Amino acid sequence: MTEDQILSLLRSNLVWILIAVLIFVVIFKGIQIVPQSEQYVVERFGRLRAVLGPGINLIVPFLDVVRHRISILERQLPNASQDAITRDNVLVEVETSVFYRIVQPEKTVYRIRDADAAIATTVAGIVRAEIGKMDLDDVQANRSALIATIKEAVEDAVENWGIEVTRAELLDVNLDEATRAAMLQQLNAERARRAHVTEAEGKKRAVELHADAELYAADQAAKARRIQADAEAYATEVVARAIADNGVEAAQYQVALKQVEALNALGNGPSSQTILVPAHALEAFGNAFNMLKGTKA
Structure with a gap:
């Protein structure tokens, strides 16, 4: 070749x-x-x-x-802190965190240069605006509602950038030292007030229970007196019925019996050696003995 x-x-x-x-x-x-x-x-x-x-x-x-x-993975912005003033003029430092993902890359590429910085700036402005509408107590108590409002506002702001905000978090709300000291003083005063109220309620309850006890004792004594009165009335009724059925003799017999029993009790006393009895009393006792003797016969 x-x-x-x-x-x-x-x-x-x-x-x-x-x-x-x-x-x-x-x-x-x-x-x-x-x-x-x-x-x-x-x-x-x-x-x-x-x-x-x-x-x-x-x-x-x-x-x-x-x-x-x-x-297109979900991303997290670095935690950011921004100052805000509440409606009652309290300066707070709010720490936030935002999670997002890109759903329309063509919008993100051609409509915004630095998406992270833009979202962080938007979140800071929205947080300040929303907290400015609320008192400090509302910020602490309605944190979940505040987070939902911030997330919705951020979503509307970044929609034109092809970005979807998946989650927004309000990590912490910090107060300056003066406000913190004032709130601590207020908290201590509230605790003292609750202690005084509890003590007063306890004393009031004790008085009520004591009054209830006295009322109960009085009610029981009244019931006892009522029962005793009913018993005496019943005894009187029985005596009256016996007198009505047996005549005056039955009543005289009962009186004579009581007189004899009284005399015996007086004579059997340990210190009673001599008994002085009025004449009319002796006559009454004699009648009683005769009545008893006649009854036995």
């Missing part, structure tokens, strides 16, 4: 090699494999051509260029 033939063969092989390399480059440039967590922004002659989603995508080589590779 001559030298010319060898050169001709090399030239022809080189052409095929160049063609093969060109085909490989075209294929390499025309096929774009996009990861699951990303989206590609493709431009043609400097203009937006397409947004490539995850998987295998085909573009026109040398005309279409992947200009931006955008992660």
Whole structure:
């Protein structure tokens, strides 16, 4: 084989090699494999051509260029602190955190240069505006409602940037030393007031219980007197019925019996040796003895 033939063969092989390399480059440039967590922004002659989603995508080589590779994973802004003044003129320092993700990369790329800084600035302004509408006590008590309001306001503000705010957090609300001392003093005063109220209520309850006890005792004594009166009335009724049934003799007999029992009790006393009895009393006792004797006969 001559030298010319060898050169001709090399030239022809080189052409095929160049063609093969060109085909490989075209294929390499025309096929774009996009990861699951990303989206590609493709431009043609400097203009937006397409947004490539995850998987295998085909573009026109040398005309279409992947200009931006955008992660669609959820992101967290660095925790930020900003001062705000409440409606009752209390200066507070609010610490916030925002989570977001890019849902429309073409808007994020062409409408905002620094999305993180823009979102942080927007959050700071919204937090100051919302806290300025509330008193300090409302900020502490309605934190969940405040977070929801801030999240909704931030969503509306960043919607044109192709960004979705997934979560907004109000991490802490700090007060200056003067306000903190005043609130501590107020808290101590409130605790003292509650202690005094509790003590007063305890004393009031003790008085009420004592009065209830006295009322109960009086009620029980009244019931006892009522029962005793009923018993005496019943006894009187029985005596009256006996007198009505048996006549005056039954009553005289009972009186005589009581007189004799009284005399015996007087005579049996330990210190009674001599008994002085009026004359009319002796006559009454005699009548009683006669009545008893007649009854036994």
